[in-house]
Amino acid sequence: MLTATLNSTIYDANIEAVLLKIEGLLLTSYRLSRRAIAVLLLQGDEEIHKIVAAQDQKNYTHIQQLIDQTQAGYSESLHFLLSLQRQKKASFLSQQVMSTSKELDPSLGEHLSRLTLRPLTGIPILLLVIYYGLYQFVGVFGAGTLVDYLESGYEATINPWINGLIDSHIPWLVMQELLGKEYGILTLGVRYAVAIVLPIVGTFFIAFSIIEDTGYLPRLALLVDRVFKSIGLNGRAVIPMALGFGCDTMATMVSRTLETTRERIIATLLLALAIPCSAQLGVILAILASQPLALAVWAGFIVLVFLIVGFLTARLMPGERPSFYMELPPMRWPNWRNVVTKTYTRMQWYLLEVLPLFVLASVLIWLGNITGAFQQIVAWLEPVVNWMGLPDETTPAFLFGFFRRDFGAAGLFDLYQTGLLNGTQLVVTAATLTLFVPCIAQFTMMIKERGLKTALAIALFIFPFAFLSGYVLNWLITITGIKI
Amino acid sequence: MDCCPPKSKLTFQRLKKALRIQQSNEKIDFHGQNKLILVGTPNVGKSVIFNSLTGAYVTVSNYPGTTVEVSRGKTRLTGETWEVVDTPGMYSLMPITEEERVTRTLLLEEHPEIVLHVIDAKNLERMLNFTLQLIEAGLPIILVINMMDEAERLGIKIDFKMLNTLLGIPVIVTSATRGHGLNLLKNAISEYQQTSSLGRSVNQYANRYA
Numbered sequence: 001m002l003t004a005t006l007n008s009t010i011y012d013a014n015i016e017a018v019l020l021k022i023e024g025l026l027l028t029s030y031r032l033s034r035r036a037i038a039v040l041l042l043q044g045d046e047e048i049h050k051i052v053a054a055q056d057q058k059n060y061t062h063i064q065q066l067i068d069q070t071q072a073g074y075s076e077s078l079h080f081l082l083s084l085q086r087q088k089k090a091s092f093l094s095q096q097v098m099s100t101s102k103e104l105d106p107s108l109g110e111h112l113s114r115l116t117l118r119p120l121t122g123i124p125i126l127l128l129v130i131y132y133g134l135y136q137f138v139g140v141f142g143a144g145t146l147v148d149y150l151e152s153g154y155e156a157t158i159n160p161w162i163n164g165l166i167d168s169h170i171p172w173l174v175m176q177e178l179l180g181k182e183y184g185i186l187t188l189g190v191r192y193a194v195a196i197v198l199p200i201v202g203t204f205f206i207a208f209s210i211i212e213d214t215g216y217l218p219r220l221a222l223l224v225d226r227v228f229k230s231i232g233l234n235g236r237a238v239i240p241m242a243l244g245f246g247c248d249t250m251a252t253m254v255s256r257t258l259e260t261t262r263e264r265i266i267a268t269l270l271l272a273l274a275i276p277c278s279a280q281l282g283v284i285l286a287i288l289a290s291q292p293l294a295l296a297v298w299a300g301f302i303v304l305v306f307l308i309v310g311f312l313t314a315r316l317m318p319g320e321r322p323s324f325y326m327e328l329p330p331m332r333w334p335n336w337r338n339v340v341t342k343t344y345t346r347m348q349w350y351l352l353e354v355l356p357l358f359v360l361a362s363v364l365i366w367l368g369n370i371t372g373a374f375q376q377i378v379a380w381l382e383p384v385v386n387w388m389g390l391p392d393e394t395t396p397a398f399l400f401g402f403f404r405r406d407f408g409a410a411g412l413f414d415l416y417q418t419g420l421l422n423g424t425q426l427v428v429t430a431a432t433l434t435l436f437v438p439c440i441a442q443f444t445m446m447i448k449e450r451g452l453k454t455a456l457a458i459a460l461f462i463f464p465f466a467f468l469s470g471y472v473l474n475w476l477i478t479i480t481g482i483k484i
Numbered sequence: 485m486d487c488c489p490p491k492s493k494l495t496f497q498r499l500k501k502a503l504r505i506q507q508s509n510e511k512i513d514f515h516g517q518n519k520l521i522l523v524g525t526p527n528v529g530k531s532v533i534f535n536s537l538t539g540a541y542v543t544v545s546n547y548p549g550t551t552v553e554v555s556r557g558k559t560r561l562t563g564e565t566w567e568v569v570d571t572p573g574m575y576s577l578m579p580i581t582e583e584e585r586v587t588r589t590l591l592l593e594e595h596p597e598i599v600l601h602v603i604d605a606k607n608l609e610r611m612l613n614f615t616l617q618l619i620e621a622g623l624p625i626i627l628v629i630n631m632m633d634e635a636e637r638l639g640i641k642i643d644f645k646m647l648n649t650l651l652g653i654p655v656i657v658t659s660a661t662r663g664h665g666l667n668l669l670k671n672a673i674s675e676y677q678q679t680s681s682l683g684r685s686v687n688q689y690a691n692r693y694a
Contacts, residue, residue, distance in 0.1 A: 010616060031592045033622030036577065045578045047585075079578070083613070090612035097647040098608050101639045257572075257583060330634055335661065 010089045011082065018042065018070045025059040025066075026052070042067055043079040109331040116219040116331075126220065133207040134245075138278070139285030142203030147286060147413075150195040162186050178366045189362035192410040193355050200282030201350055201406075202343075208246055208278075209342040213334035217242055231307060232314025234259070237267050244275035247350070248405070248438060251275070252445045266313050268450050269458050272438040273465070274306040279406030284430045287416045294427045294484045301431050301473055357441070361400065361407055374399075388470040389478075393420055394429050398436065405439045423484030424477050432470035435462065517558075518566045518677060519594060523587060523618070524602035525611060526573030529630040531555075532660040533602060533669070534570035554590060562674040569594070577617040591623065598676055600669075602628045605635035605642060605657070619653065626654045626672055633659035 011019065022038040030037050030051070040048040041063060053060045071078050115121040159180075166180040180187045211217065217239055225235030237258055244251035248271050255267040276284065288295040368374030378395045385395050397415060401408020412429055415421060421429065438446065438459065446455035477484065520537075522530045534540070538557030555570040571590060572583035579585040591599070601618055603611035608629070618625050629642060648655040654672050658665030 010620070033620065036617070036621035039617075039620060040578060043578055047579075083576070086616050087610075087613050090616060091609050093612055093647070093650055094609040096650065097643040099641045099643075101641055107637070338661075 011085045014073070015042070015070070015082065015085070018066060021066055022063055025063050026056055027059065028055045030055070039082060042070065043082055044077070113215075113219060113331040116216065117222055119223065122219075122223045126223065129211065129216070133211060134204075134281070135285060135289075137207050138200065138203045138282050139289055143200045143282035143286030144289065146199035146203070147196055147282075150199060151191070154191050154195040159187050159191070174370060177369065178363070183362060183365045183369065185359050185362040185366075188365075189358040190355075192407060193351075193358040196283065196410040196413055197279045197358075197406045198351070200279050200286075202347060204246060204278035204282060205343045205346045205350075206339070208242075209339045209346070210334045212342070213332075213338050215331045219331070227307075230314075231310030232266055232317070233263055233310070237263060240267050240271065241275060244271045244277065245281060246278050246346070248272065248275060248277045249442045249445045252442055252449055256449060262317050265450060265454060266310065266317065268446055268454070269313060269461075270306060270310055272442060272446065272458055273309060273435055273462050274302055276302075276409075276434045277405050280409040280434065283406070283409035283413045284434065287413060287426060288430060291423055291426075291484060293482070294423050297473075297477070297482065297484065298427050298430050298434075301427075301469075302434055305435060305469060358407060365399075384467055388428055388432065388467065389474040390425050390429055390470075391420065394425075397429065397433065401433050401436050402439070405433075405436075405442075407439075408433050408436065424474065427477070427484060428470050428474045431473050432466050435466035435469050438462070518564055518597045519569065520566050520598045520600060520673065521569045521571060521590065521594070521596040522600045522602060523571055523574055523591070525575050525604070525614070528573075528602045528604045528611075529658075529660045530570055530573075530602045533600070533628065533630070533658070533666070534568060536660065536663065536666050537566075537568050537670075554586065561670055561677075564674075564677070566673075569596075574614075576614055577621060591621075597624060598673060599623045599625050600628050600673075601625050602630050605629045605632045605640065606638060608640075608642060615651065619651065624676070626656065626669075626676060627651065628669060629655065629657045630660050632657050633662060633664070 019035065019038045019042065022041060023034040026034045026037060032040075037048060037052065041052060044067075052063065056063075067078070074081055076084075116125050162184075163180045166176050170176050170179070177184060179185055182188065220242070221235035221238035223235075224238055228235055228237055237255075240251045240255040240258070243254055251271050252268055255264050255271065258264045258267055284298065285295070288298055365374060368377070377399060378392075381395045381398060382392050385392065385398065393415060394412075397408050397411035399408075400411040412433060415429075416426065443455060443459060446458065450458075522534055524530050534555065534557065537559045539559070540555070540557040553572070557568050557570075559566050559568055569590065571587040574584045574587040576584075577588065579588050599618065601615055603615065615625070615627055627647070629644060632642070635642070642657065644655045644657050654676055656665060656669045656672050658669060660666065
């Protein structure tokens with residue numbers, strides 16, 4: 001069944017002889033075959049070296065000598081050499097069993113694939129995807145039409161009904177405020193989650209699942225590889241970044257696929273700082289959509305921050321620079337069943353995660369309110385907020401933002417509807433909220449993936465940085481005299 | 485720096501629960517069951533095969549590197565319960581990234597009855613390299629040549645019977661997203677199990693000859 005003949009013909013005679021010698025020196029038993037252990041030893045696999053050094057102590061020095069002697073006979077590394085010889089064998093095998101019957105005309109998918117990769121055509125395509133997929137579908141339809149409908153419905157029908165029920169059934173003011181009134185679980189927590197965040201996230205997940213299923217993302221990765229390299233990331237990092245627009249928590253987890261620790265840290269930092277999540281993005285799009293200039297200033301500022309911080313971190317952080325290698329999957333029509341399942345599972349996950357947290361946030365705010373802590377923190381934050389040229393009323397939105405990014409954005413949406421903020425203030429609040437601390441879930445994931453120290457360092461950097469940026473943006477807008 | 489304090493997994497577990505996947509480091513009692521591990525480079529369809537074997541849902545996407553965690557599920561084949569393990573992508577037996585290390589540790593520490601090496605039919609030449617390493621390692625391999633529909637569209641034909649003879653391991657051809665070949669795969673798994681339980685672990689076999 002397993003062919004000893006196959007094994008004996010993979011490598012050249014010299015290597016084979018060395019492998020046999022090493023195999024003979026391995027006296028204890030391993031989970032993998034002796035042959036595989038010998039090959040990995042020759043290739044310089046550190047983990048296997050450690051295991052063998054521990055298990056076969058007596059012979060290990062001898063094995064090490066054998067490896068060194070063998071290496072001395074070649075100019076290339078043994079790792080490269082063995083891989084090459086194995087690849088020769090693989091090529092030989094595949095030539096024997098595989099045939100390409102005809103030269104097919106490149107399909108429509110391939111044409112499209114090429115167009116997405118060339119900067120000249122790729123950038124317009126990217127802009128189209130952003131315009132229709134994000135701006136029109138998520139921003140205008142999801143965050144505009146759907147949210148308007150649900151939100152005004154909720155406020156006009158459900159809130160009065162809940163408050164009425166509470167008034168007539170619950171005599172204690174404290175309990176009334178927990179469930180209803182201004183910051184209650186049902187009137188604020190559930191409303192934010194269901195009427196503001198859900199339609200935005202829902203439309204985003206639909207758009208994202210479609211884009212994802214076509215195989216567009218890896219092409220985007222190749223397209224922006226050059227930009228990313230200048231900030232110390234390879235194009236592969238596009239995927240966590242793109243996922244970040246869905247949910248930064250999920251994206252932080254996926255940053256694990258990056259090759260070097262350095263890249264993972266840079267990606268984690270940028271995700272926490274400059275990538276808005278879908279709900280946040282949707283709300284911001286909805287608020288600023290009526291003023292294209294405001295939207296442009298916001299987007300330009302965030303991109304600028306992303307590039308500057310990325311660039312500086314890449315300069316400051318020691319470590320090797322990554323090389324890029326990525327498999328390009330075929331460009332294809334999205335499979336609708338895939339899109340539906342993906343959207344569904346993401347929504348399910350999101351709701352399970354988001355609802356309890358929104359409720360928790362309501363409870364905490366309620367607790368803060370009755371103990372006076374909420375007012376105290378608001379009072380501390382107010383000078384900072386005023387310093388950025390914003391009115392006191394924006395402070396709670398920042399506090400909300402700490403619980404969840406989207407919660408803060410939803411708070412901002414509330415403010416926007418009251419018409420309290422002028423154009424500049426809207427832009428400054430939106431930008432600061434985008435940069436502002438990662439939400440609790442994302443922070444937890446940062447600790448899990450990067451360790452407590454790194455996570456804390458990132459959060460401590462972001463907190464003052466966001467407010468400073470808000471100040472700078474306000475100052476820039478004032479000094480340049482842009483009328484928003 | 486990449487290691488994780490176990491306390492901070494709350495959100496994560498909720499996510500896992502939502503996806504109906506059991507967390508890898510939870511001790512689940514799979515005692516006395518057959519174990520099957522899926523390995524292969526990213527984006528070859530491991531998760532699609534995992535889903536169709538177990539009926540669970542793991543995120544499937546058209547870009548490499550979606551699976552960053554080990555997922556486990558159960559399936560029944562010809563009256564026996566199998567634990568099925570989906571792994572992050574892996575390019576070779578010698579790991580470079582964190583996820584690859586996870587997969588190798590899994591191969592080193594668990595005792596799979598079967599390892600399914602899933603490869604992309606369009607890139608046979610490059611992917612057989614890893615197959616050779618797995619065979620070298622003496623692991624009980626079934627080779628699954630997936631995405632055959634896409635390869636056929638490019639005019640590629642593969643003589644899988646011949647490959648079977650040359651490699652000396654079972655070779656199955658599938659187009660998992662369309663559900664083609666999955667029954668053949670299930671049969672191959674049951675068959676493999678029956679034959680290898682006669683000669684017991686292939687691992688020992690390989691070691692004897694090494």
